[in-house]
Amino acid sequence: MPIRKSYAKVNIFLKIVGKRDNYHELASRFVRVYSLYDIIEFKKEKCTKFTLEGNFSCDIKRNTVYKAYELLKEYSSKVDEYFNNHKVIIEKNIPEFAGLGGGSSNAATFILMVNEECNLKMSKEDLCKIALKIGADVPFFIYEYNSANVSGIGEIVEKFEEEILDIELITPNIKCDTGEIFKKFRDEFYTEINQEKVFKLFKEKSKDFLSKSSISVANDLYKPAKIIYKDLKNYEKKQWFFSGTGSTFFKVK
Ligand SMILES: C[C@@](CO)(OP(=O)(O)O)[C@H](O)COP(=O)(O)OP(=O)(O)OC[C@H]1O[C@@H](n2ccc(N)nc2=O)[C@H](O)[C@@H]1O
Numbered sequence: 313m314p315i316r317k318s319y320a321k322v323n324i325f326l327k328i329v330g331k332r333d334n335y336h337e338l339a340s341r342f343v344r345v346y347s348l349y350d351i352i353e354f355k356k357e358k359c360t361k362f363t364l365e366g367n368f369s370c371d372i373k374r375n376t377v378y379k380a381y382e383l384l385k386e387y388s389s390k391v392d393e394y395f396n397n398h399k400v401i402i403e404k405n406i407p408e409f410a411g412l413g414g415g416s417s418n419a420a421t422f423i424l425m426v427n428e429e430c431n432l433k434m435s436k437e438d439l440c441k442i443a444l445k446i447g448a449d450v451p452f453f454i455y456e457y458n459s460a461n462v463s464g465i466g467e468i469v470e471k472f473e474e475e476i477l478d479i480e481l482i483t484p485n486i487k488c489d490t491g492e493i494f495k496k497f498r499d500e501f502y503t504e505i506n507q508e509k510v511f512k513l514f515k516e517k518s519k520d521f522l523s524k525s526s527i528s529v530a531n532d533l534y535k536p537a538k539i540i541y542k543d544l545k546n547y548e549k550k551q552w553f554f555s556g557t558g559s560t561f562f563k564v565k
């Protein structure tokens with residue numbers, strides 16, 4: 313039975329390098345969290361339509377896995393044939409709206425599984441073109457790297473060699489809205505890091521970077537997030553950092 317782990321990520325650092333239309337270009341280190349994952353299973357069963365089971369807060373049409381299915385079925389009739397005979401079951405453990413990339417990770421893992429099960433023989437680069445249509449963070453999960461430097465708005469993913477990190481997480485029950493936080497950043501906190509600094513950051517090991525950094529220096533979006541979600545500051549602790557647009561805080565052990 314095809315079954316696979318769909319891991320969470322954290323952003324060790326997240327710096328803004330510029331604007332692109334309504335979006336912001338980033339320089340970020342994405343690291344896979346081995347201790348937190350959803351489980352995706354394709355279970356043999358006759359289905360009259362694409363069937364997705366799991367504890368999601370959104371309806372199926374907005375689910376990243378459904379979006380991936382819609383895109384993949386355009387590539388081969390084998391996809392629809394397969395899901396007429398299999399349902400998708402996702403055991404959700406990664407909290408939503410948490411900056412842990414759960415929805416993005418599910419979409420990428422689903423794409424990788426379909427590529428294998430339906431024998432689509434698509435390269436990672438081809439799969440990334442589909443991934444990017446679903447969300448900016450999806451390409452990172454397609455490559456399955458432990459650690460990577462991510463730029464553009466998420467479409468440039470470069471493997472970074474370092475030890476696997478043991479990451480501790482705290483996710484307050486605060487649903488951070490990514491769009492709102494970027495807006496606050498653009499209106500009140502806008503700064504850009506220059507390419508020279510990005511070059512240096514991208515060469516530094518995550519542990520070394522964190523050992524001499526602070527939460528707001530590591531993540532440009534923490535200050536605006538804290539203005540909108542005032543309770544975040546109750547979770548601030550020495551050597552703890554903020555992932556993406558939150559609300560997860562993390563520490564590398
Ligand atoms: C910033 C990151 C880093 O990992 O935060 P997390 O989602 O992980 O917390 C992600 O790239 C987030 O990607 P994603 O969660 O897919 O964002 P989207 O839903 O596409 O964006 C919601 C809104 O946020 C703003 N946005 C998003 C990404 C970006 N690079 N610049 C932006 O300005 C845009 O206004 C967009 O309309």
Ligand SMILES: Nc1ncnc2c1ncn2[C@@H]1O[C@H](COP(=O)(O)OP(=O)(O)O)[C@@H](O)[C@H]1O
Nearest residue numbers: 370375376408409410411412413414415416418
């Ligand atoms: N497969 C999925 N798993 C989790 N959330 C999903 C999924 N598909 C769509 N979503 C929606 O994506 C949004 C949150 O995305 P998620 O990746 O979990 O968090 P974050 O962007 O904070 O890392 C929510 O609106 C959620 O309902």
